[in-house]
Amino acid sequence: MTQQPSIRDLGIVGDRRTAALVTRAGSVVWYCPGRFDAPSLLAGLLDPGRGGEWRVEGEVTPLRRAYLGDSGVLETRVATPAGEVTLVDFMPYGPQVPRGVCRLVRGPAGATLVLTPAPDYARRPPRLTRGGDAVRIDGDCWLSASHPLDVEGGAVRLSIPAGESGWALLGDRPAGTANPEAWLDTTLTAWRGVAAETSYSGPYEEAVRGSLRALRLLTFEETGSVISAATTSLPEVIGAGRNYDYRYVWFRDSGMIVRALSLLSPGQKGTLGRGFLDFVCRSASGRDLERPLPPLATVCGKDAPDVEELPLAGYRESRPVRIGNTAVSQVQLDVYGNILLASAGLYGWAELEEHWSVLGPVAEYLCGHWQDPDNGIWEEEERLPYLSSKVLGAVGLERLAGLHPDPATGERWRAVAGDIRAWVAAHGLTSEGAFAAVAGEETVDVVAALYPAWGYCAPDAPEMRATLRVLEREWCREGLYWRALREKDTGEGAFLAGTLWVALYWTALDPGRARQMLETVLEYANDLGLIAEEADPASGALLGNFPQTFVHAALLGVIAELT
Template structure:
């Protein structure tokens, strides 16, 4: 997973390896069926690769603050540079563009489509005019155009069946584009113009950036990750680009994260507000949260997760793919869409209060108000918790985030009676937590009656529920350090699985870093940040989890929750450092 980078057009994205293979791509939008899924099944999943003799990775980087990626690959005869991007901007098509520098040796570019998660054989054929040997129609992917004549061949040793390839001779440059729609045959100049438009669009996005300080380059990489995983049309930010990358190799906790979670909203919006000049993308996320279909079988004011167009997430389906490192099942869809998650609804109120206080507005008040009223009426119910357990319980984090949400949104209530009701409910929740949700040692329990704790408690001071040095917080952090930490990385607590079998949870690790800023221990904060950064790859992308024993990245990739948590922790640290000067 470390060798993956992301290119995207703020509708969908593709994952590119260090040797220039595109191993994951869902045309049209993030949660569409895949065309390339070699990431989840190297033999049958489909890819767009380079057959380059004796190739070794040299380096790669993104142009400026864009999603345009250049990869340098060494051979015995010299270096090949591959420029990959997805066009975005005025008068650009949708798809993938690839540009190749002067070839150090003959090499072949090979496209092996596997449409609909490799559930059907591809139909690949030349354009109607057979004189156009540079144009092939690719089932499930659109139209492939190339600088050199294309060949279609059958690969009998693979179930993918058909491949399209072309050769770039030594000393020549080349390009290829896979587009969603038919166009007149592009020229090198056409492709270059699309690159120019794309870079200009990314420059406009970069102008929203405002952060300068410690870990500046790493924060910029995290902001890029959030932008790459934004569905621009609606403002929704998906949890990750992938589905079914395992939380533990060979285990079954493999889920589809290509959707938008309310649970992530507070952290993501906080990061965007603080890392941007104008908060435009943060407000667009609130637009999405409050604008999507209220699609829930449990009569919730908002479902905890939605598709990128704001509609209901598909029912969960198991796919016949081998799985990443043979980790199965492989799924699309997500059954969490019908769960009651109190923390997710509390996040909506946190997002509303952040936007309202920062921009002096009250947009989407009717939805925010409905969520607050729902929490005031239903907070006593057991829910599925922040980790979406099948087993319902009185999860402490859900109670606390409901209380925090009500506390903050009460500042914007339309009447004294409304504010009083929400504040009274907040106090009721606080009494419940104090009486039911503490361990025998006085720490915040993972759920009522439990002696375990969860790393989500590190958020409590961040959202203003408790002082960082409150006895309950001190006791909680002591247990986390003793039982859930290794090498400055922290596990979460799971009810239905042994979290010791999965990796450290990186978002939670970064919440702990942010907690220690509040405690004034900046040296410890830096140690935790540096430990987490070991598990960012060379282009600054985090997966969901990290295995401190094997150094593997685990879980879906890249994970926006982690990137947002990193931004928030660093900005808090930088503010503390500035204050200490």
């Protein structure tokens, strides 16, 4: 790989355990075997010189690509000097199939696939040894193929002659007696079953299909958790150090995701809610619930690891490359309110009964600590009285209070929510009457556009009208909105989820305006319907980790309200 692909050029395949990213030219440039947050075997996306990739040899011209139906199977057509080649990339999914990345090579031209593995985020050279017809990589992975494999230094080559088709599997064991076409059929059948759980027919159907696929691909099936993105350290600002590991589960994001999906597919409301609450309870199990929950967890509900910097060049030399996430040690009170709000919105009391052992302490923690400063939704370094944390605490307590079996407890929670509302009214408005990002300050943040959706106030409330005026004046350019970060002049791109939150606000007052904003964001989806965290309207480039479930959930929420 001579240069790193644009983020817009990336596609994703997965098996609901982990994922791989594939470029338009058919190169696999990111792959973590076994689990989303496991050490990478291929990280050419973050270092084209030494990170590792699995490419088509020679000059390659991308032609077209598409997913097969609603599956996570990606078909890519490219042109080589010898002719057109079709690659079918998938991770076998379903009963009695191997685990790994499978590549089918079809077409009369033939092709050579070159694998250059770089184990453990390229921190050590690969050990390549033959084992029968397969090549063993570092003792953990095996490359099996339809044709003989050649080992040359740190690379493995598979040459498929003209006039023949072929396949290769980068898996956790030798393929043995292989039937990759049967694996493909099983995988497509399994994906059809998953897709049937949340169906949609109506306006913006292709956008919905793309977003649903992204959320399904980034779901860890074993626990039902949804990670924020498949990648780490794709920069929010090229070369500025705003590079983070998003391969974890944020409780706040998960609550927003299940609410958006339940609006789009009401019949799945109970199933979605139970999966969310089960994960929250699993993550809280064994913790001291008189102390704050971390805002994020691994896909198995454990604490995310401490941050470690890797000796990789970085995406377009954007360093440092990080694994782990410092937010695990932060206090984000909005997480508590979001858990309560999502739970109350998805279930009645009887259905919540088994989760009261966690929901009750979460509510009590909010009652005792809502006045505390926290790090806020944007995970700022300085703890301050962020207004969105207070607002979510109030609405979460109010919604759950109505479901509590003990009237006295419910009344006490409502009283605390009333205290929060009084505090917000006294301290949380700017001189223009808008909701402040931080109590006592004049800055307004785009997260306030969600206050009506959370049920805090009406969309036409004077405070909301003032808030939207300030947002449009100070934080909107070319139809897109930015976040109000404490770190000034970061140079980051437009925040696409925030733009969709503003669109969600307008669905109640001006649906035409909401549609226009939605369609502005959709211009930044790639040809596969995938969206990153941010966008640069000047260049059209996508920025940040990819694909970003936060954005896809926000998109679904807007469409659900418009239909």
